[in-house]
Amino acid sequence: MDSLVYNHGKDALFTKEWIKGIAGMYLGAQGNPRDPFANPLYADLKGLSPLYIQVGGDELLLDDSTVLAERARQAGVDVRIDIFPEMQHTFQMAVGRAPESTEAVGRYVEWVKPKLGLA
Template identity: 40%
Template sequence: MNVPVRAPLDGVSVAPATLGGIVGEWLESPGRPPKASLLYLHGGGYIACSPRTHRAVTTAFAHAGYGTFAPDYRLAPEHPFPAALEDALAAYRALLDRTRPRPLFVAGDSAGGGLSLALLLAARERGWPLPTAVALFSPLTDLVVTGDSIRQNAARCAMFVPQVLERVAQLYLGRRDPYDPLASPLYGDLRGLPPLLIHVGRDETLLDDSVRLAQRVRAAAGTVELEIWPAVPHAWQLFHPWIPEGRRSLAAAATFFDTYLHGS
């Protein structure tokens, strides 16, 4: 991994890095070795954003002691499904090889949350070791766009209305099947996944993407913690410098990871 030295950002060093041929950012807290590594997959509907737009989240994990790699994965419509997943897999495999046998964690928000879950299914298909635990913030898990909350919360959600979600799915998928579990992991085989933490807002159109995911993981005898937060916007963790709910959510995710650091 190529990590040139850069000046700290809010007490965290941020450097360009390349893992598995995928460029991105490596963040860690200077002066102390990371207690574990984290792969963070940013949101943006598979069509927007980058590691830079999500530094508020990745710096928080670095402050918590997690060396964090945020890949700049390819975006649709120029690079439709499965390009983002291929890039996430390449970064994950390289980070896995670099960190074993130490714990490795995965987290993501919105589309990055759905991509994190798809990564688990694809890694399992390949026979790769799965991460120690995973945190998902308002994950987009159903590109068929069938959740009841998509319409029930359309007037309350500050981010998405049904037409936007349908357009995002169209741009990402092209002519691919929206029921493909690697695009819509809600429809995948959810057995044998690592422990999941899911945070979602009560008023989000994507609420049911999280609720149904938790139900199906539990039905598959998996371990999942679902927390539904009142009065927060979509992916509110991005706004933690300004809202306490964002700070509490990120602190809870770091504590969740800490629980599994030593094989608990």
């Protein structure tokens, strides 16, 4: 399945065309979308620090997030991914105004505190 297709129209911020346009600006005219320095899905993730991914269930980048989490796991990375149903890209910006956003930020705090020795 491809979340660029099945989540089309659900994410108010992103469209497939917008993502391609931003990627094109980032990569430049000669850029390779499979360059591991530009796209972590093609990078060697061994030795990466702990990784916490939050993604909305309605995001166009949902599949990219789940693939990244799985690739990181396979590389031995300590990874956690939380998928928030019906949420869109950058939903965490509504912290204090939307319960899902506040919960997401709280989950991150609880995840990161012991990693920083603050538990």
